[in-house]
Amino acid sequence: MKGRVAPAVFLGIPTLFLAALFVLPLLSMLVLSVWRTENYHIIRDVSFHNYAVLATEGAYMTFLMRSLVMATAVSAICTLIAWPVAYGITLYGGRYKLLFTLAFAVPFLTGEVLRIIALQGLLGPLGLLNGVLLALGAAPLRVIMYTNVASAIGLVYLYLPIVVTVIYLSLLNFDQRLIDAATIFGASPARAFFEITWPLNLFGTLIGFALCFIPCLSATLAPRFLGGPNGTLYGMAMAQQFGESGTWALGAAMGVVLFAVSVLLVVVAARLVDLRRTGFTGFGRG
């Protein structure tokens, strides 16, 4: 009895959860994307018109490409910063490890909007940074005033804590004594890192990367408040369809495209990476 009910319950609940929160909304998006919106009304005749618009009007492609580049750059920067930070904490955190971990969650206690606006106050033309530069008699830094660089800084700032936390958790589960084993058998510290530490934390690193990459693709706030005229990102454009322009069906189509791109990237990543070699421990014995 117990042998059948327990798995049914423990696998059933997440399945329902996924169905309710993920599959159903996705299906409704799919349906909406093949309808039309006119004057804030939904017209239910099926066509692929929205997808044709996305494919032919160059702006959408530009936004998507820009978003992909932006998400890649931001995720790479976050990963590069997060690694030494997380590694430093595992090595030298001592009994303050838990405190550090919790500290990374503190920024989340304020909302995303607040944090972005605060950053605007730092980076903008009248912001703290340029204010100090001006006061010192220097020229203001133009690259951080309403540019894609400013957007990138904002996104790094937003998602760095997540990436650090994920990589930190991965390193926490990593058996440091394997490094001892590697050095005993002739690996220099650098070699041991690339032979042992990096591959065994690759799974965690990829999760951290993805948890930054995916929201960056659909980011709306950072480009809106920090990006300039050339800073429109795909997610921001998509949000506009549901807001100001009222072209919901087109927005839904954009969402479907975004989802497809994300899935494609995950599939490609999964094909390139052999999970067994990434420190993924979910295989168990056998």
Add this chain to the structure above:
Amino acid sequence: MAYIHLDGVSRQYGSVWAVDRVNMAIEKHEFVSLLGPSGSGKTTLLRIIAGLERPTQGRVLIDGEDVTELPPHKRGVAMVFQEFLLFPHRTVYENLAFPLRMLKLPKGEIEARVEWVVGILALRGLETRYPNQLSGGQQQRVALGRGLVGRPKVLLLDEPLANLDRELRQEMEVEIRKHQTGLGIPFVYVTHNQEEALSMSDRIAVVRGGRIEDFASRADIYDRPKTAFIAQFVGRSSRFEAIVAGGDRRLALRGDGILIEAESQPGLALGERVAAYVKNEKVRLKPAEPGGADAPNALPATVRHVILRGAYAEYVLGWSGGELIASRPRSEAEFAEGAAVTAFWNAADVDLFPVSEPGR
């Protein structure tokens, strides 16, 4: 000049000296065990030889070279860890090839050497498996293979058999010793298990509180313990407290209801308190004879329990001063529980130590 030299090596953690002024000289073909209770500093000493830990004081010399300042990857030593520490993301083959790749050997040479280890350790057919697809015994063999494959200057083993069951352990003991003899390199083997140390070692260093209590041949350690600690820790024995009562060639000792005779020892004065140890297998038994009391080294006792251990029977005996154990071959006459017996032993089999602190 010995092959490995530890010269006044100490390691301090906070206020604790985990390793305390250790001097050792290990020869090139020797199998040496570091035997001691948990927390006595064995692992720390091994890690100092490996270079994973820096000694607070002292020097480490391997093959005539002072390696004290050398990091582990430049020492040419290898290690087998208690927890195996195989690389989980690498196959058996890749684990075995790792030390060879670090040595930058040509591919053909690597293949040949891995092939050699796979052969001698019976790992054939497992080369493409990952460590989590192996049994404990197989993981142990891979760990040992990874230690041997690079032909290190010395192989350090830290309780490598502690996680294996008894049968497998005895099998591996034979195998490990065989490979040490075959390779002709020193093995330094850490264990808290006296049977392992006794079965494999040429010499045993008994470690206690970070210090080497004695470093001698296994026969000496077992048969002629230098300290009360060794007498207690190595082998199984019964302990009696007594006072030196006289005698010159042979010492007479008087305890609570017991008269002990032992071979004379220098430095024991009349009236001094001593602890006398008699190993279980040195205690013999005969049926109790009426009126035969008061002979030295003979105790009237009652059999309380009989524990069968295969070829041996362990008799737990009660006597007026407490309990005493006799371990006898099953081929001898057997005694039933409740039987009245006389336990007796030879004066030569009594190990005497002055009792410095009470309760020791």
